[in-house]
Amino acid sequence: MQGTRLDTTRIRAARQVIDPIFLDTPLYSCEALAPRLGCKVSIKLETANPVRSFxxxxxxxxxxxxxxxxxxxxxxxxxxxxxxxxxxxxxxxxxxxxxxxxxxxxxxxxxxxxxxxxxxxxxxxxxxxxxxxxxxxxxxxxxxxxEDSLDIETCEGAATLGLELVDRTPSFDTVLIPLGGGALATGVGPVLKALAPEVEVICVQPAGAPAMTLSWRQRRVVTTDSTNTIADGVAGRCPIPAVLDDLLLVADDALLVQEASIITGMRMLLDHAGLVVEPSAALGIAAILENRDRFASRHVVTIVCGSNVNVDAYHRWIGATPI
Structure with missing residues (x-):
């Protein structure tokens, strides 16, 4: 974890402070998704708590x-x-x-x-x-x-999720992390790099809200004038420099995905995993859909980060997307 703002000792200590209701969330292989995506998919379900997000x-x-x-x-x-x-x-x-x-x-x-x-x-x-x-x-x-992502507590809280991945998952090749402000990626990423360095850390963001991904690719802060995505939870325009610095140290790649893939991902999580999720939580599935060859035959963990979704909008999106 050298070089980032996070501290391993503080992350482990955080588990004693965080209400256990947020810890040790379900982690399981979703066999029904595998034949449809061409890879083994394990879900880290961060919606099973009172606020329905990580x-x-x-x-x-x-x-x-x-x-x-x-x-x-x-x-x-x-x-x-x-x-x-x-x-x-x-x-x-x-x-x-x-x-x-x-x-x-x-x-x-x-x-x-x-x-x-x-x-x-x-x-x-x-x-x-x-x-x-x-x-x-x-x-x-x-x-x-x-300030989410800038305040180190928001990142180190998210990092406890990374400890759970390392402690409880059989060997996996890749973790797909929804990317917005960066708290989740800059929390989980350093833990994996320190304790499971063979795992590829890939961030996923909507093409309609690409600021952090563009910043990662260009290794400098890139802002955008607007956003255009249904994934409101990750729709920022102005990356925080300190957060980008951490992301540059831990992310192996950053992918942009289309809105249609996000909606298809939401539908697949409903149909094959029984999960109602907000658009941000389907970014990992969207990334696999758009990069099938890259993830073929691999074991991929996707973090389902939240399920606070407008019901009417959800039905409108899902109903319009046959699989």
Whole structure:
């Protein structure tokens, strides 16, 4: 793990802080997908928890540190999943959380943030607009700004997932990691490089939101003017330099996939794994669909990172995609 911001000792210690409800999520080989994708596929199911995404691992660390330091309030920008997770982790610790989100974020995610007791402020624009507003709130009120992927706790929380992959999976060749801001990839990636260096770490991002992938390929921060993808959870325009630095050290490749492949991946996870997932969680399957020769006969682990999806949109997407 040399060179990244993460620390192995802190990652192992994180397992003692994170509520066990977020740990040791199901990991299994999905035999029904193998003949359709041409490779063995194991699913790491990060939806089997109260916030239905991996984000709770990191927010448990953030909230515990806030409480230990006597902080009473914090603010974050969120596409929806981080906000839910931070609200859940803060609720029993007596923390006052404000979440800033785009008005166009899925209503399911916004409703859940409110239900968990956080204050929700909506902005016109996308996630990066929300991030700018969260920065302004933090500065004006003198409270902690929680930045996903930049705050090391969000990455080291995600890294505990990597420990579980190494400890519990039979030998596998590749792990496919959904890529947005980078917390999941820069958390899991260093663990695998340190403990299972033979495993290929591949990040997957929508072609309609390619900023971090383009940055990885060009080895410098590349921003985009807009995004155009149904995978709202990974739709950022402005990569964080420190996160990119870590990603450059641990990712073996970064792939961009098309919207049609994402939708087909969601449908396949429903039909052959019985899983209702949000678009970001189907990125790994989409990558296999678009790169069959590359993954042929390999054992691939795909991280199913979340299932907070708008039901009406889900039916619209799935219904339009026969397999």
């Amino acid at each position: 984000k709770g691992r990191g927010t448990e660390l953030v909230a515990s540190l806030l409480a230990a330091n006597g902080s009473q309030a914090a603010v974050c920008a969120s596409a929806g999943n981080l906000g839910q997770a931070l609200a859940w982790s803060a609720r029993d610790r007596g923390l006052d959380i404000t979440v800033v989100a785009s008005r166009s974020a899925p209503a399911t995610k916004l409703d859940r943030i409110r239900a968990l007791g956080a204050k929700l402020e909506l902005v016109d624009g996308d996630f990066d607009t929300a991030r700018e507003r969260a920065v302004a709130i933090a500065q004006h009120n003198g409270i902690r700004l929680v």
